[in-house]
Amino acid sequence: MRAYDEDAREILAKAKTIRRRNRRRNAAVGTALGLVLLIAAGFAIRKAGLRRKAGMIDLPSPAPVSESGGQTVPAIGAPTETATMAATVPNAEAPTEQAPEQPTNVPPTESPQPETTPVGGEIAVEKHWDEKTAPEKYPALQVNGREFSVQTRPLDPAFVGEDLFTATLIGQDLYTEEIHTQTAAAKRIAGADPNAGVAVTLEDGLTYAYLDPWFGTATLGELISALSLRESAAFGDGCATLPDDNGWVQRVYLDFDDALIWDALLPDETAPNLAADGNWENWSRSLVGIRIDVPRLGIENRSLTVTEDGHLILNVPGAPAVWFIGPEKAAAFIRYLNENVPYTDERFAVPSGSEAPEEGGAPEVIEMWSNGVQPE
Amino acid sequence: MDAGANAYRRFLDGDDGAMTEILRAYREGLTLFLNGYTKNFSDAEDLAQEVFVRLAVKKPPYRGDAALGTWLYAIGRNLALDHLRRQKRAPIPAEDPADADRTDAEAIYLGKEKNETLWRVMGTLPDAYREILFLTYFEGLPNKAAARVLRKSTHSVETLVHRARRALRTALEKEGFDNESL
DSSP states (O other): OOOHHHHHHHHHHHHHHHHHHHHHHHHHHHHHHHHHHHHHHHHHHHHHHHHHHTTOOOOOOOOOBOTTSSBSSOOTTSOOSOHHHHHHSOOTTOOOSSOSSOOTTSOOOOOOOOTTSOGGGOSSOOOOGGGSOHHHHOOEEEETTEEEEEOSSOOOGGGEEEEEEEEEEEEEETTTTEEEEEEEEEEEETTSOTTTEEEEEOTTSOEEEEEOTTOOOSBHHHHHHHHTHHHHOEEEEEEEEEEETTEEEEEEEOSOOHHHHHHHTSOOTTOBOGGGGSOOSOOOOEEEEEEEEEGGGTEEEEEEEEETTSEEEEOSSSSOEEEEOOHHHHHHHHHHHHHHSOEEEEEEEOOOGGGOOTTTTOOEEEEEOTTOOOOO | OOHHHHHHHHHHTTOTTHHHHHHHHHHHHHHHHHHHHHSOHHHHHHHHHHHHHHHHHHOOOOOOHHHHHHHHHHHHHHHHHHHHHHHHHSOOOOOOTTHHHHHHHHHHHHOSHHHHHHHHHHTTSOHHHHHHHIIIIISOOOHHHHHHHHTOOHHHHHHHHHHHHHHHHHHHHHTTOOOTTO
């Protein structure tokens, strides 16, 4: 066998080469990610411009939080909040099924796009109006100047309550840029603050939730209470992305006990919502994202994210709210997961020229069972 | 603290020269362990070197004497299983040009005659028994650490150790040894 010191030198040289390659690759991935974000931002701006040009709505801005914890918006049924917003809303009183004419404040439209062309460079092909499902036709609802967004999962009628007010549903045919409006009864969702969301029965006979994505509260406890999350939220798998020598490992934690989340991550209901000041982007690396569904509100596949520096980010009902639990609790939680919750690892290799792994970037799935439970 | 763990702490502190001592502490044992999977000593040597390269790249935090061995053997086992999967797709001749190296490694690692006998008899046992005996008897890993390497529960490792020892005892008795200490 060769001498130890000779092998040690070779190992250290190889390690140095790999570290240098990883740095280059990470820089390339960062550049690619930046480009994707730029393209996405460009598309969002273009889409917002189209909607504004069509006189439909103004985009909502992050909701300020009042001292009492609720948003500084009037309660459902109160007079319209701002003149500016009211001026841009199509005639909410007109009970038109599909408005044949555009609202008077809509400027003349440009020539329609060719029928088979995806709109605005979207990756997904925009459906024609007649092909859309009911919630796809009417993705938004105007309430006192605020826009509520539809959740495409129908609600259980058992959780739909009395009528609250008549709502104006808004949709747009992006091929013709024609605005469609429809009035419908907005109903109470059991256990949910009407300022956060209401239920509306659409033309397909099913009832859907329309939620205010910017509904915010000052404390965690207020959010839990406003949406009855203790009774209605269900947590699913957790997912973490871990760095690996030749790429990354996607770890999925299975069989979460919801009580663990409530006890370990969400026990402090007085925790303030740090996103209330609009500065919710500066959190460190995500340690794990846990799926959360709220069937009663039609919410599916949102996430509760735990970051390395001890923040929780929860995007229910829409915009992220941020709570601080401290890095020690976050680390302890991850430690608990690794030691007690079964997980699977899926390894992704990144091809890198001649040094590409033999798999050529195809994911390699390795089953791991941290608590020793072997698959049948 | 054993020499390998001590060297690793120095390596983490920036002393690249400590890699030589880490190799001295772990290389032969790891290579012999991996040879149990590859049945080809050259491949086992290459895989062992790859494990040490990964150690030098990742530099996992120091967590105690047994932890470094556990990390090395767990990574080594993963690499060996990957290697076997690749080999299944493109089988290569089973010739082993490094048979003399294997003998050297065994001599360095086993040291005592009693261990050599054990090693030889262990080679006749099923892979699962040989694997667990290697980790717990030769490497001295606690059952919990061996369980992490083998991705099994501590309970199933304890059962495996019990059965492996019983099989080894039977095999030793057939060879004419009376080893009550096992």
